[in-house]
Amino acid sequence: MTEFLIDSHCHLDMPAFDNDRQQVIENARQAGVAGFVIPGTTAERWEKVLDIASGADDIWPALGLHPYFCNEHSATDLDRLADLARSRAPVAIGEIGLDLFLPHLDERKQRYYLEAQLDLARELDLPVILHIRKANDQVLQILRQHPVKGGICHAFSGSLQQAGKFIDLGFCLGFGGMITYERSRKLRKLAKELPLDAIVLETDAPDMSGALHRYQRNSPEYLPEVLDSLARLRRESREEIARQTTLSVQQQLSLKTPDQATSANMPGNHP
Ligand SMILES: [Zn+2]
Incomplete structure (x- = not known):
């Protein structure tokens, strides 16, 4: 039986999917992925x-300025983001954050865009999707100064203690293909120790391929492999993990899935 999963983080808009985007989405649906957040x-x-999101009721957009591309952003992008976030109803502001892993990325610039976008999220009462590398404590501190309602820390890699602080601030933690590698000891230990209701699943496709697809393009259709790894690590049933992680994404991002939507406001295009 296939589970009912939501890929809480997949970049289906990327050029890597330009040739076969619909096929990838269809394959993922067949594999039990019933929702996609881009x-x-x-x-x-x-x-x-x-x-991409406008044509389907199981694909949801988030809008934001990613810290990795901070040299491409401009202050006018923030104005446009505010306009689009009001008119196009994204499910979150994201992905936004702080990436201190790559030394060439200007930390000051990254902080500027992160803080401005956190303030926008708060103003619009939207959750955020965070990208954090080597900066968990810094982002926790920024969140205390620029509070938001919560959201998802995507591809979380930090300590159990840091995870606890994000959870206290209303966040769930995203886990993807990295937990399928045996060598990801620290991450696997964390995924095992965290309360299940703090975890959401993601692929981060086309990047972060799991162990079975190393060196290949990652895809949301491989999300069930993340579920399998998590079930083995935690010694819990796939069904229970699928149920809870799906519920958590739906709650964090206030998602309306096709089977929950009423036919009045959401035409059910998919079974
Ligand atoms: Zn991403």
Whole structure:
């Protein structure tokens, strides 16, 4: 039996999917992935994200300026983000954050965009999708100064203690293909120790391929492999993990899935 999963983080707008996007989405649906959240990265790609999401009731857009591309962002992008976030109803502001892993990324610039977008999320009462590398304590501190309602820390890698602080601030933690590698000891230990209701599943496709697809393009159709790893690690049933992680994404991002939507406001295009 296939589970009912939601890929809480997949970049279906990326050029890596230009040749077979519909097929990838169809394959993922067949594999039990009943929902997809596409985070925004740069202003240039927002229309593409919105476009892909607008045709389906199981694909949801988030809009934001990714810290990795901080040299491409401009202050006017923030104005456009505020307009689009009001008019196009993204499910979150994201992905936004702080990436201190790559030394060439200007920390000051990253902080500027992160803080401005946190303030926007708060103003619009939207959750955020966070990208954090080597900066968990810094982001926790920024969140205390720029509080938001919560959201998802995507591809979380931090300590159990840091995880606890994000959970206290209303966040769930995203786990993906990295937990399928035996060598990801620290991450696997964390995924085992966290309360199940703090965990959401993601692929981060086309990046972060899991162990079975190393060196290949990652895809939301491989999300069940993350579920399998988590079930083995935690010694819990796939069904229970699928149920809880799906519920958590739905709650964090206030998602309306096709079977929950009323036919009045959401035409059910998919079975
Ligand atoms: Zn991402």
